[in-house]
Structure formats: C-alpha cells, structure tokens
Amino acid sequence: MSPTDAAGAVVEAAGVRLRLDVSRLSEAGLLGALTTEVNGACDRAEDTPDGPAVVVELVGSEPGGPIGGWPAELAIADVNRWERAVRRLERLGAPIVVVADGLCAGPALDVLLTADHRIATPGTRLALAREAGMLWPGMALHRLVQQLGVARVRPLALLGRSLTADRAVELGLVDEIAEDTEAAVAAVTAELAGLSGSELGVQRRLLLDASVSSHEEAIGVHLAACDRTLRRTNAGGGETR
The missing domain is CATH 1.10.287 (Helix Hairpins)
Known part of the structure; x- marks a missing residue:
C-alpha cells in the first residue's frame, strides 16, 4: 500500500497523487481542507527533488448542475492561504498532471490551470465560479486571461458561460479527453519523466x-x-x- 501523508497525498512509484473532492462547495471549512491537502502534496513533492510527476484528481459535482459559487463561510485570510497553496503547486519542481471529472469550477479550476498537462473525462465542464450572481474575482480569472486571452474569457466572466470538454480542448485549455484516465496518466507521466527541477x-x-x-x-x-x-x-x- 502506498504511504499517505496527513493531508491525503499518496506517494507512489510514479509520483505524488492527490484526490481533491470539490463536489460540495457549500460545506463550511472546505477551502481550509483543500488548502491543507494541496500543501501536503507539495511537501511530499519537495521532499523528492527532481522527482516524478504530481497527479491531481479533481472530483467535481454533476456537470449538468448549477455552476455555484465559492466555499461557504470564508474570510479573506482563508482565500489568501488557498491562493498561496495554488501558487506553490504551480511552481513545484515536478511536472503537474491534473485529471478533471464533472463540473470544474472554483477551487477545481484554480488547480487545473496550474497543470503542465490537463486531462478531462468526456462529461467535464469548466466554468468560473459565481457568488450571489457575481463573478468570483479570484486568480483563476487572471490565469484564464493569461492562457486564453481577454476575448475568449469575456463570455465566461461576464455572462457566466461554461466550456465543455471538447471546447476546452479546441481552445487548448485541456490537452486531452479520456475515458480511461489511468491509461492517459500513465502515458503522459512516462513522457514527462526526467523533466523536473x-x-x-x-x-x-x-x-x-x-x-x-x-x-x-x-x-x-x-x-x-x-x-x-x-x-x-x-x-x-x-x-x-
């Protein structure tokens, strides 16, 4: 059995693996738990310099459901800690592979946008989080504009539209769609082997x-x-x- 740290990051021969359940955004304390889990995975990866890939599995809510907002009962300090954890993940000296399934919004989209390689299941949907009918103005907006440009992000930000997995691949926001995500992860981590530090x-x-x-x-x-x-x-x- 693979060793697991207190935050739930599993260390495997192929690298560090983390499963983030972002399907219940309304739960109080969720963002703090996600922050701890991401930092735990970063700790594991940093303990192995020039190590293998970090694989993050994002488990979202039903893709046909409402986009929803941000985790409940937050203070700005909670948001700051989360953004720092995401930035830490983004700057790791190891390849980051993210697998998205379901609705990928809010914290899930933050994590997806840090990845070096992005895999989505066929039903995955990507969206910017909205709170009380307004765009949540987190760093996902900044990363999206940086990666796609203002014109392509405007409908997502102002009109609350979302992207199907197929459209996300067309735009280059997702690298591949896979039903067998384990096979897709194995293939890309083999390609990324040696790219670190x-x-x-x-x-x-x-x-x-x-x-x-x-x-x-x-x-x-x-x-x-x-x-x-x-x-x-x-x-x-x-x-x-």
Whole structure:
C-alpha cells in the first residue's frame, strides 16, 4: 500500500497523487481542507527533488448542475492561504498532471490551470465560479486571461458561460479527453519523466511570460536560459529537455 501523508497525498512509484473532492462547495471549512491537502502534496513533492510527476484528481459535482459559487463561510485570510497553496503547486519542481471529472469550477479550476498537462473525462465542464450572481474575482480569472486571452474569457466572466470538454480542448485549455484516465496518466507521466527541477520552472516561466512580455523585456530571460543550457551541455550534462 502506498504511504499517505496527513493531508491525503499518496506517494507512489510514479509520483505524488492527490484526490481533491470539490463536489460540495457549500460545506463550511472546505477551502481550509483543500488548502491543507494541496500543501501536503507539495511537501511530499519537495521532499523528492527532481522527482516524478504530481497527479491531481479533481472530483467535481454533476456537470449538468448549477455552476455555484465559492466555499461557504470564508474570510479573506482563508482565500489568501488557498491562493498561496495554488501558487506553490504551480511552481513545484515536478511536472503537474491534473485529471478533471464533472463540473470544474472554483477551487477545481484554480488547480487545473496550474497543470503542465490537463486531462478531462468526456462529461467535464469548466466554468468560473459565481457568488450571489457575481463573478468570483479570484486568480483563476487572471490565469484564464493569461492562457486564453481577454476575448475568449469575456463570455465566461461576464455572462457566466461554461466550456465543455471538447471546447476546452479546441481552445487548448485541456490537452486531452479520456475515458480511461489511468491509461492517459500513465502515458503522459512516462513522457514527462526526467523533466523536473529548476529547468522545469524556467521553461514554465518562459511560456507564461511570452503572452505578456515584449521582445525587449523577454530577451534577457531567454538569453540567460540559453546560457544555462549551454553551460550544462558543455559541461557534459548531456541532452537537456
């Protein structure tokens, strides 16, 4: 049996695995529990530098149901702790693979948008959370605009529309749809093997900054990354990814 930490993160030979049940957003204390679970998975991953992938399974509510809002009975300190945990996940030195099933909104969408590879089941639906008829203005909005652009996010943010799994793949927000998610996870984690550590962080940063940085702002960071790659190659480090 795989060892499990107090927060529920399971350590397997293939990496750290975390199952987040986000189907009951109305439960008081849910966000605090999710924050603890995400931080626990990050602890496990950080204990194994250059380790294998972190796989997060998101269990959402019925995809045909209402989008709903944010977990109940929150203080802004709770939201801040959650956003810090998500940012920590996003910056791990290990590949992040997320499997989404059901309605992916609120905290589930936050986690999905941090992933290096995103898998959805056929019935998955993606949406921004809404509270009392208003958009929840968390960092998912920022990440969506960064990854899709303002025009594509506007209907989701202002009109409360959602994305089917097929549409999310068309937009590049989800990488693949799979009924056999275990097989899909096994295939992609094998592809990602060896991609970890500080170089993974650099590659993520270059990808994310490309959409918001000018050539003049970006060239210094890209040249520094090229220099690191050349130094590793010339030192006999072999092929880099």
